[in-house]
Amino acid sequence: MSSTNIRYPLLKNFLKFVALSPFAISFINPSIVSSGLEFQWNNAENFKRLNWYQKDDKKNARNTVFLFLRKSDRKTGLLKVNVKAPKTFFAKIKKDKVNLCQAQIGGFTKKTKCIANIPADIELDKEKNTINIFPLSPIPASKDNYAIVLKVINPNRGGLYQFHSFGQSSGNIPVSFYLGSWTLKMQSQ
Numbered sequence: 504m505s506s507t508n509i510r511y512p513l514l515k516n517f518l519k520f521v522a523l524s525p526f527a528i529s530f531i532n533p534s535i536v537s538s539g540l541e542f543q544w545n546n547a548e549n550f551k552r553l554n555w556y557q558k559d560d561k562k563n564a565r566n567t568v569f570l571f572l573r574k575s576d577r578k579t580g581l582l583k584v585n586v587k588a589p590k591t592f593f594a595k596i597k598k599d600k601v602n603l604c605q606a607q608i609g610g611f612t613k614k615t616k617c618i619a620n621i622p623a624d625i626e627l628d629k630e631k632n633t634i635n636i637f638p639l640s641p642i643p644a645s646k647d648n649y650a651i652v653l654k655v656i657n658p659n660r661g662g663l664y665q666f667h668s669f670g671q672s673s674g675n676i677p678v679s680f681y682l683g684s685w686t687l688k689m690q691s692q
Contacts, residue, residue: 551576551683553668554608556615560690562657569615570651570666570685571608572642577682580673581642584682586634586651587667592687593632595655601625603636606650617652641673661691 553576556569570586584603588596603623609615621642626635634651642649658664668682 553683553685555685555687557687560688562659562661562689564657566655566657568653569606571606572649574646574648577644580644581670582673582677583671584636585669588632588634589664590632591658592664595658596653598625598627600654601634602652603638604650604652606648608648657689661689663688
């Protein structure tokens with residue numbers, strides 16, 4: 504018998520446990536790890552992944568989606584936020600169900616929620632599938648987190664839905680720039 508097999512049986516068993524425990528947990532309760540992994544093929548340098556949270560990912564379910572604009576995602580203040588949505592998802596969005604708010608990003612000890620609503624003019628452009636948000640006062644480049652909240656009924660088809668975001672900076676010369684993209688996942692069952 505090899506001496507290496509006899510020496511470290513406890514370490515070997517521990518490494519097996521660590522490697523296989525995520526798979527065991529996913530079979531017991533798949534909702535625990537449903538948003539744990541996200542794959543991006545052909546990840547380009549100019550692609551920036553933004554964080555998001557949704558309450559329900561089943562098809563045709565009532566859903567609240569938080570599209571976060573964290574402090575690290577904003578380098579300057581924002582006069583305008585433009586969100587380009589996929590056609591099949593945009594058909595479910597209503598103007599009175601879109602909101603901009605200062606958000607608390609949840610985790611283990613706190614819940615994701617809006618802290619304060621930000622008054623804003625919201626426009627839906629059906630030809631371009633875009634949501635234009637004009638806050639009454641610019642979103643500052645402070646340490647606060649903000650979110651675009653969509654209250655929608657999920658599309659009939661499952662899959663990945665990618666939303667692209669563009670911002671217009673506040674300052675002497677307003678410049679439009681790419682903020683990032685959110686990739687939402689809907690179940691197909």
